[in-house]
Amino acid sequence: MENRSGILLLCWTIVVISSPAFGATNIYVGGVADGHDSFDCRVKVGYPVVNNAGGATNVSETNAWINGYLVSTGMAETSVLVGWDTTDKGTNLTWGNMHSFGLQPDGSPLTENATGLSAGTTYFYRFCASNALGHISWAPSTAVFSTDATPAINTGSGAAPISFTTATLAGNLYAGISANISMYWGQDTNNWSHTNHLGTRSESTFAIRITGLADGNTYHYRAYATNDSGEAWSDIASFTTFSLFNGMPLFSGGIADGFDQSLACMVTERPRGSVFMIH
Known part of the structure; x- marks a missing residue:
């Protein structure tokens, strides 16, 4: 561009573009009077x-x-x-x-x-x-x-509560972060007759309730844990279900006056026949 005094003026355009994605700034300088850039300078200035x-x-x-x-x-x-x-x-x-x-x-x-x-x-x-x-x-x-860890497991607080035909079996995964848990139980510790799979558990206590037990019988159980780092068994725990003939009330009267629930009327042996009382 030329002014009235005949002096050629150079006009420059400076554009600053911020690029947050790269933590940098691009600077472009150019635009001389003849329409041709004298140079094109793009510089990234910023943080990695x-x-x-x-x-x-x-x-x-x-x-x-x-x-x-x-x-x-x-x-x-x-x-x-x-x-x-x-x-x-x-x-x-x-x-x-x-x-x-x-x-x-x-x-x-x-x-x-x-x-x-x-x-x-x-x-x-x-x-x-x-x-x-x-x-x-x-x-x-x-x-x-x-980091991974080999599991460690025990039978926790043992079997409780216990009834004539049911029991709740406890366990505790205390190392290994998480593991697949199974409970093995039965009357023969060399040949477990039942297995309950509990799936993946984090380190904590756990319990399952089993049914169909025979009264007055002794059972055993142990817990098993496995993960990518290894496996572990607990010690064997034992328990005995309540017996119907071991001092527990079985039969309680039925006399005509309606007072048939007193302990005095209860016996610990199964009656061999029917008893009728007529007033």
């Missing part, structure tokens, strides 16, 4: 973007693959690290365990094999990225996982 990917995988009793993903470097050299611990340290560099991946490019999948973990323990981890511009970014949230 990193996340914890899909969480931990291949988790065992003492190992886990800790996964992350570097989405963007912010157009500057970026190094990535990950921290893990049994407590969530948030966005502080105070994690009990840390691993550096060094410099990484945009779109880098990241995995660290964390070893020496404790079985049956909850762990937290979080990725962090810092670039040459001095910007530091953390994954949006902390990832959580629990």
